[in-house]
Amino acid sequence: MLLASVNLNKRLGATSARSRLASWLREHRVHAMLAQEPFKPVDRTPPTLPGFTFAGGDGHLAAWISENLAPPQVTSPKPWLLRIELDWLAVYQVHLNAYTAASRTAQLAELTVLAAAENDRPLLICGDFNLAPRPEDGLFGEETSSFTTETERGHLRSLIQTAGLTDTTADQPPAFTFERLVSNQLSRFRCDLALLSDHLTLATTVTADTSVRTGPQAFTDHSALLIDVPVTLDNAEPHDVLFSLNELISDGPTSSAKREYQPHKTAMSRQTPSPASQAVTRHLTGPLGVRSLLDHGCGRGADVAHYRSTGLDADGFDPHDAFGWPRPERTGFDLVTSAFVLNVLPDPWQRIQALKDAASFTRPGGHIVVVTRSAEEIAKAAADGGWTAHHDGFWSSKSKGTFQRGIDADEIIALARKAGLVPAADTPVLPLPGVCHTVLFKPQT
Template sequence: MLLASVNLNKRLGASGARSNLAAWLREHGAKIVLAQEPFKPADRTPPALGGFTFVGGDGHLAAWVSEDLAPPTVSTPAPWVQRIELEWLLVLHVHLDAYGGASRAAQLAELVTMATAEPGCPLLVCGDFNLAPRPADGRFGEETSAFTTEAERQALQQLMQVAGLVDTTADDVPVFTFERIFNGKPSRFRCDLALLSDHLTATTTVTVDPSVRSGSAAFTDHSALLIDLPLTLQAAEPDDVLFAMSELTGADPASTPTRREYQPHKTAMSRQAPSPASRAVTEHLTGPLDVRSVLDHGCGRGADVAHYRSAGLNAEGFDPHDDFGWPRPQQTGFDLVTSMFVLNVLPDPWQRIQALTDAASFARPGGHVVVVTRSPEEITKAAADGGWTNHHDGFWSSQSKGTFQRGIDPGEITALARRAGLVPAAGAPVLTLPGVCHAVLTKPEA
């Protein structure tokens, strides 16, 4: 899903600029437009943008979504920031103070609070920051610009560090997004930014497009950011349908899942024997890690729990699907918590982080969590063979059943696990399991 972020410098009220913007959006297939300074603040009615629905904002910040998509939830915590909920992704759309360094530093401090209100939630902070993140990102003539203060840069670094964000356009050689002549000298800045949760950078492409500020098709004097996110948005409800299809056919509405009715429990296999992954745990991990108690988190029907018990371990299981009969245990403080083929059936990074956070809550401090997933290579092949449909960062393995699959490699497991407060286990044995990936993690001591 392509999101466009651009400072329009109050030009959207002009029909020529509006027409050029609409053509550019069509050319690239953008589905969401986030605009800083889109029109004059005094204009109370936002200009219509062909093919898009206005979903909130004003002359400082405004957002549009493609008319074939359901409008997201948009709020305005402060005049300089919009909060936009895109499925599992939280977007903070910003236009920081253009005139005061102290004000920008204070706004960045407020962003830290907003960004950490839901710990671990996948996050994009984008817009016009009106600052140079590094000295090299701001130039006045041939010298380093003094416009950005060190306090602002420290505040920005604090935001990125605390929220686990990456400055996605920070190349060794800066690509300036704003240039103008000031007092006879060129003033150049990389001030239009996209800060993204670190675990999303492998699946997200961010492109700086300077073409929008030059030539006959120009519509602003800032470069635009094109952010291609691993995100599938809900389709808009038709406004000319009188009856739902289930009413016309007599079908039970619950029998036809909508796009949001995920049913990951339907991927659980009916095993008569323990999984190869659980056998590898007892053969290679429980001894070296001195494991005596195990919780299988997301245990399905419990075949692996029976295996752990047969190996002499104090083992329990938990699965959120009630019909499997493994309710949430009262016991915590397990030496080891296993998560076998759970993350790859959850349809977005936020659910995976939440599942890992819950799994980690059962481990004792200093205990371990082992995560096993299907490999990207295996899922890619299965998707091609089965004609699976793309969805978010993976595939519908069966849209009628509501089942999802994504291949997850060890690096991604670790990046997600860090959001759940887990770290890689130093010196842990490596499991050899064909077609799958794994990571052995530790819950740090308090």
């Protein structure tokens, strides 16, 4: 879905500016409008945006959602911060203090604490930060502006590092999002930012649109950020019916009911061990000195039987109760395998949680092997099968509730770092053509 983040400089109350904004939103097919300083006074009734529903906020920070989408949960943890729940993605919309560096520094410190409390949930922090992240991002005339202090930049770097974020518009040379004449000198800043969980950067596009402040249809003095995130929201329910048809229809083409994911339906019924499990025992367990092994997400357990047949102290776990592999009481396994689990989970947050859970069974100094279907394979299967796009992947079967995303090694590693895991050094490469795999290491501390 496409988000627009822009400082409207209190202009939404003007009919002409509101009309030009509405045209711009339609032209770009924006799904959610996140506005800083949208109108004044801050406690007035929010102006109507054609095609959108007001989701929450006030004249300092506000959010609108396309009228055909279910409104997200919007809360205001701080006067300068809105938290918006877009399914699995937490969005922080911010407007930091425009007047004092001390206030911005304190707000950045609070942001760092709040982001850490998300417990590695995928995160987007966007809005007007009122600072230049790097010296070259703020100029007064042709000289570096002194408006932003190094203390502020240090706190911003701490936020980015602590929360595992990427400054998505940090191009060289910088694209300034705000320009104004001050004392006959041009003041230029890249202050409208989109900080994104680093493992989402490959699936997200962020662009700055200067036409909203410089073109003939301009409606503000800041550039807008267009942020295309891999999130699929539910459709809005009609308000003029006595009951929802979705209570009666479980899988019709017009159904807007939230579908139940059923990843267990992707599990194969095997009579023989999988190629992945055979590669693990032939090429990995010996060199790593593995004696105990857990197959995490083992399905019906054919691979567990294979591991046991080779003399390993092996167990299995699958959260689908009908498969009959309950959660083991023991931990401290030398090796945990996760084969074709991450690619059937419908969002990055669930994948991180699955990796954290797998890591909880692994002894410090132990290893985890992750095997996934590749991005190339899934792209081909989706094209051949006419799969419907959903979040960052596809419904492989809407009626079954099964999802697939191709995940390459770099993405596995990015997700694994969120779970406290790192790539293992000097481990054999498994001969698994057509799929991706990574051997991970659980540090001692």
